[in-house]
Amino acid sequence: MLPGLLLIxxxxxxxxxxxxxxxxxxxxxxxxxxxxxxxxxxxxxxxNFQNILNDSGVWLDLSRTLxxxxxxxxxxxxxxxxxGLLFWNSGRLPGRRVALTLLFAPMVLTPVASGTFWRLxxxxxxxxxxxxxxxxGLSGANFLGDSSTAxxxxxxxxxxxxxxxxxLMTMAALASVPKAELEAAEIDQLSWMxxxxxxxxHHGKYxxxxxxxxxxxxxFKTMDLIYNMTFxxxxxxxQLVAIxxxxxxxxxxxxxxxxxxxxxLLLISIAFTATFIFxxxxxxxxxx
Amino acid sequence: xxxxxxxxxxxxxxxxxxxxxAALAAAAGLAYPRHVFSQTExxxxxxxxxxxxxxxxxAGWLPSKLGVDMSPDFAKYAKARYGYDVSFSFAxxxxxxxxxxxxxxxxxxxxxxxIIISDSQWLGALATPKWIVPLNDIIAKNxxxxxEWFAPVVRQAYQTFPDGTANRYGFPQEGDTxxxxxxxxxxxxxxxxxxxxxxxxMEMPKTWEDFEKLSIEDYTKLxxxxxxxxxxxxxxxxxxxxxxxxxxxxxxxxxxxxxxxxWDPKTGQVQGxxxxxxxxxxxxxxKAMLKYQPPGAINYGIAExxxxxxxxxAFSAWQWAAVGKAMITPAMQGKVLVVPPPGFKQADGSLxxxxxxxxxxxxxxxFNDDAHARVALDFMKWWYLPETQxxxxxxxxxxxxxxxxxxxGFDDLQPWYRTYKYxxxxxxxxxxxxxxxxxxxxxxxxxxxYATGQINDPAHALAYVACKQQDILFDxxxxxxxxxxxxxxxxx
Numbered sequence: 001m002l003p004g005l006l007l008i009x010x011x012x013x014x015x016x017x018x019x020x021x022x023x024x025x026x027x028x029x030x031x032x033x034x035x036x037x038x039x040x041x042x043x044x045x046x047x048n049f050q051n052i053l054n055d056s057g058v059w060l061d062l063s064r065t066l067x068x069x070x071x072x073x074x075x076x077x078x079x080x081x082x083x084g085l086l087f088w089n090s091g092r093l094p095g096r097r098v099a100l101t102l103l104f105a106p107m108v109l110t111p112v113a114s115g116t117f118w119r120l121x122x123x124x125x126x127x128x129x130x131x132x133x134x135x136x137g138l139s140g141a142n143f144l145g146d147s148s149t150a151x152x153x154x155x156x157x158x159x160x161x162x163x164x165x166x167x168l169m170t171m172a173a174l175a176s177v178p179k180a181e182l183e184a185a186e187i188d189q190l191s192w193m194x195x196x197x198x199x200x201x202h203h204g205k206y207x208x209x210x211x212x213x214x215x216x217x218x219x220f221k222t223m224d225l226i227y228n229m230t231f232x233x234x235x236x237x238x239q240l241v242a243i244x245x246x247x248x249x250x251x252x253x254x255x256x257x258x259x260x261x262x263x264x265l266l267l268i269s270i271a272f273t274a275t276f277i278f279x280x281x282x283x284x285x286x287x288x
Numbered sequence: 289x290x291x292x293x294x295x296x297x298x299x300x301x302x303x304x305x306x307x308x309x310a311a312l313a314a315a316a317g318l319a320y321p322r323h324v325f326s327q328t329e330x331x332x333x334x335x336x337x338x339x340x341x342x343x344x345x346x347a348g349w350l351p352s353k354l355g356v357d358m359s360p361d362f363a364k365y366a367k368a369r370y371g372y373d374v375s376f377s378f379a380x381x382x383x384x385x386x387x388x389x390x391x392x393x394x395x396x397x398x399x400x401x402x403i404i405i406s407d408s409q410w411l412g413a414l415a416t417p418k419w420i421v422p423l424n425d426i427i428a429k430n431x432x433x434x435x436e437w438f439a440p441v442v443r444q445a446y447q448t449f450p451d452g453t454a455n456r457y458g459f460p461q462e463g464d465t466x467x468x469x470x471x472x473x474x475x476x477x478x479x480x481x482x483x484x485x486x487x488x489x490m491e492m493p494k495t496w497e498d499f500e501k502l503s504i505e506d507y508t509k510l511x512x513x514x515x516x517x518x519x520x521x522x523x524x525x526x527x528x529x530x531x532x533x534x535x536x537x538x539x540x541x542x543x544x545x546x547x548x549x550x551w552d553p554k555t556g557q558v559q560g561x562x563x564x565x566x567x568x569x570x571x572x573x574x575k576a577m578l579k580y581q582p583p584g585a586i587n588y589g590i591a592e593x594x595x596x597x598x599x600x601x602a603f604s605a606w607q608w609a610a611v612g613k614a615m616i617t618p619a620m621q622g623k624v625l626v627v628p629p630p631g632f633k634q635a636d637g638s639l640x641x642x643x644x645x646x647x648x649x650x651x652x653x654x655f656n657d658d659a660h661a662r663v664a665l666d667f668m669k670w671w672y673l674p675e676t677q678x679x680x681x682x683x684x685x686x687x688x689x690x691x692x693x694x695x696x697g698f699d700d701l702q703p704w705y706r707t708y709k710y711x712x713x714x715x716x717x718x719x720x721x722x723x724x725x726x727x728x729x730x731x732x733x734x735x736x737x738y739a740t741g742q743i744n745d746p747a748h749a750l751a752y753v754a755c756k757q758q759d760i761l762f763d764x765x766x767x768x769x770x771x772x773x774x775x776x777x778x779x780x
Contacts, residue, residue, distance in 0.1 A: 035395050036722045037764060038416040056779040124584030125596060145586035147742040233530035234586060235737025236780055250388050252726035253413075 022266075029260035035253035048260035058261070061241040064151075068240055069219045072158045077212055079159065080166020087167070088174045107164040115228030118157045119144065122229075144230050147237045154226050154238050161225070162215060169211030173204025206279065213276040217269055241265065335371035339663050344390055344401035346648065347380035348591070351462035351610050351685040352405050355650075355671075358679065362670045366663070374663055383407065383590075384532040387725060394419035399655045403664050405461050406651045409533075409728075411449040412720040414651055415457045421652040423447070423456040426665065433459070435672055438693040438712055445717040446649035446688070451553040458649025459668050462680075463688040464610040465711035466541060466629050466643045467704050468499065468507075471603050473623040474514060474521075484513055496706065499627035503639055504542075504573070507604075507630035511580035514603035523580035525602035529589035530736040533728055537644040538606055539735055540718060542570040544642040545632035550718055551757070556767030559775075563747070563754040571746035575739050586740055608646045609711070612704040613684045626704040628711055645715035647686065681705075688712075723760050730756040737780045752778050 029048055033041035052058050083103070090096050106114065121129050122143040130140035143153040177200055185195045223242035226232065232239035232247075245265065249258035343359070345352035359376045366374050379401065381389040387410055393400045394414070406414060414420045427433045437443055437460070444451070446460040474480070475494055484492040488509045493499050502510075511523030527534040540550060548567040551558045578585055582601050584592075590611060597605040598617045606629055607615055616624045631639025650671070652664045670676055677692040681701050686708055687693060699706040719727060731753050736742075738749040755775035761767035 032763075034722070034764065035391060036413040036417055038418060038722070056777060060779065123587075125582050125601060130583075140583060142584050142586060145584055145740060147737075147740045231530040232733075233736045234740030235530075235742030236733055237740075237742055239733075247729050248726075250392075251384075251729060252723075253391060254726060 025259050025262055025266075028255055029263045031256045031259075033256040035255055041256065044256065048257050049264070051257065052261055052264065057236070058241070058244065060236065061239055061244045064236075064238075065220060065222075065240045065242070068151075068155065068158070068222065069216055072155055072162070072219050073212060073215045075155075075159050076163045076166045076215060077208075079163045080168075080211075081170045081208070083163070083167045084170025084174060087171060103167060104164045106161045107168075109161070111161070111222075111225035112228050114157065114161055115225045119229045122153060145234055147234045150230055150234055150237045154229055157225060157229065158219070158222065162219075165215060166211055169207055170204070173207035173211075174200060176207060177203040206282075209279050210276070213272060213279065217272045217276075220265075220269065220272070332370040332372065334659055334662060337659070338373040338375075339659055340375050340377065341402045341660065341663055341667070342377045342379065342400060343403045343405070344379050344381075344386070344393075345405040346386055346407075347382045349383075349610065350613055351464075351680075352380070352648065354680060354683050354685045355405065355461055357683070358676070359667075361676070361679070362667055365670050366666060370666060372663075387413070390414070391419075394653065394655070397655045399653055399657065399660060402653050402656050402660045403667065404651050404653065405648050406458065407648055408445045408458075408645065408717050409720055409724045411447075411457050411649070411651070412722045413724055415449045415455075416722040419654055420457055421654050421656075421661070423459070423652075424454070427456060430665070430669065432669055433672065436690045437688050438463075438690045438709070441645060441713065441716055442688040445645050445715075446647060449720045451720055458651050459671070460688040461648045461650045462610060463686045463708070463712060464608050464646030464648075465708055465715045466538065466606055466646070467609045467612070467707045467711065468627050468629040469597060469605045469607055469612075469615050469704075470499070470625045470627055471514075471600075471623060472625040474603055475625070484510075487513065496625065496627050499625075499630075500710070501639070502627075502630050503633050504630040505633070508577070508580070511577065511604065515580045521601050521603055522582045522585075523603050524577060525581055525585060525588060525593045525596050525605040525607075526574075526577055527588050527590070527593065527606070528578070528586045528736065528739050529592070530732050531589050533732070534589040535735045535739060536718075536728065536731055537646070539571065539574050541629075541643040542574050542632075543567045544644075544716070545640050546570055547634075551761075553719070553721075555769075556721075556761040557769060558757040558761065558767070559754045559769075559772055561754075562757070563750040565747070567750055568746040571735070571738055571749065575746075578739070586736075609704045609708040610646060610686060612702060616703055624703065626707045628707050628714075641711070641714040643711060643715045645712075645717050647688075721761070721764075721766060723764050723766070726760050727757045730760070734780060743780055749780070752780055 028041070030043060030045060031041035032044045032047065033039075087093075087096070087100065093099075121127050124130050124140050124142045124145070129143070133140050141149060143149050181199050181203070182195075185199050190198065221242050222240055223246055226238050226240060227243055227246065230238045232243045241261075242265075245258055245261050248254050248261065252258075343356060345356060356376070356378050363374050363376070366372055379389070380386075386405075387407065390401065390404050390406065390410075391413070395417070404414075404420075406420075411420075415422070423433075442460055442463060443456070446463075447456040447458045449455060449457050475492065481492040481494070484490075490506065490509070491498075493502050493506070493510065513523065514521070515523040527538055529535060543550070543566070546566055546569070548562075548564060548570060550562050552561055581588075582596055588596070590608065593602075593605050593607050594611055594614045596602045597607070597615055598620060605615065609626070612626065616626075628641065629643065631641050634640050650668065652661065652668075656664060672689065674691055677687040677689055678695065681687050681692055681698065684702055686705075692698065693709055693712075699709065721727065734749040734753045738744075738746050743749055751774070755771045755778050758767060758769070758771040759775070762770045
């Protein structure tokens, strides 16, 4: 009886703040409703979904988001693993704690603050990056204002911000490797590559995959960082699908259309989550 | 009962005491507005009560801040005239987020903000769901609020929705127009005028009157002449940012001043009106100005222009008059001339200026209870008192009423007032439609796509905007015609 009662607060919280809004969102996605129209919502069936699927702009935003996720998470993983290996077994390295603290700092900053100061760093007139480039005799660039460089410029900031997370996951993965196996590899005189593949990756791959999946889900939702740097511009160069959703929902107040888009994005996120749960089960089975 | 002087004044001559008292009373009477004493309302329903009011305004915007800064004066006035105590709290948000903050609060029928400083284009979006108070009846009952404005555009832009009707929803808080801020010290530097004449075979404009006659072509020469990256400054600074309506306001000014338009407010028709060859040329013209601007101008919004101008990196800047105080920093005092932005040559050789208007109205929350609604009304009456408006002007706000703007010496109160007055009748607003923000988002997206080189054809950018806006307006029932077949699958 008591364990059941103890569940009530968390269940109530979940129902009030999660289940009801999600159901509300789902319901609203079948209506034509603008908050500023002064009219009651009109049932429209699947019209919003149909409009979204026929909207080439949304598809372009989705493809841009996919590119952002794949390239961002890919670079973060490679860099994160490299840095994680660098710090592995570095307990006696002087200044290790300071170095790790500095390394993890970007991850704990709010994206809005990061976006603001990176916008200033990139500024072609006052920015420190251009000042440095000019200092070494190079011509400056308008990183965020030029449609050929803006996407790469925001990607760099995302990588700077979230590589520490992959470092953390790599260090956790490396910590999970049994010491005995490392010693055995040492005795067997395995090469570095063999040790990586047969020992480290074998034990650490689940934690690394978890990190990649969490980053993928998070990266898919990126909005605040980019919105603060470019507002999705120049043109639509950095407009990810979450920015489109924010704009339609909270600038244009087109609640029906944006609810439908939110439902589609929710389904995509659920697909990521399902993969994540599958990986966890896969690990359990393998361990068994 | 006989009043006797206190004992410690026993040594003071009785005549001196009486004379002094009379003088003090007279001074107090002169110091305080006379009507406070002559029109005190003894039976005000809130007399003796304490009210707390909340204002929502624009962050970092001087005229908005002045409305807030001056509110303690209203508290004194209200106490003296109506007999109640009032205090104010303030919330703000930048332009891009203010509507969101107001709308999400009002949508829940909240009276969290009793008075809101709205942007002019939002009147439709706030009035249609009945979130703000319709003012026709209130103005009819309170004739002091039926104010004669300096130009008809004040009523059209800050009060009226739908366009062309007599329905009023806003009280002008501040007026605003685009002005051209010029570095006079660079203009007057020795040898510059001769060098300019030698290069362009024309006199360099130097006075306000010279700039009044300046066409966009001649201004371009001036911008080119003063583009000197080797010396750390460029000829111009204009807005190109995708944020809010930053690129739209000056670009639509280029279009309208050359005979273009954005829509027909009566029919909601956009296609065929926005996507014209004339508007496409205006876009090319506006983009071409980038070569006379500092690197990064493509990201410039209001704040960035303040920065580059105040730091001496631009010879001229197209900027809202409202931020004149920020543009003319103490270091820039005496070095800046504020003049009308260039005119556009018409077929008959005349110059036309049809610029986008800035500025904001006050709107009153429809969910205020009786007490807060009454205080909001009293506040508005106080706001439009001649002495309040003059004080607003002295502090750098931009009043809109004819009496203040026509007062002797008004033009000299602030460096930009002469230009502001000149530009007010030459400015107009764009849509007041409830779908304003949705239409703006599409427009900003396409205009910046062209300006930044994401797409190279201005006609395509305009066609995209026209299709999308036509669709939005048709969907909302404002436009009778749906987008044409050419719109199928159109994308940037």
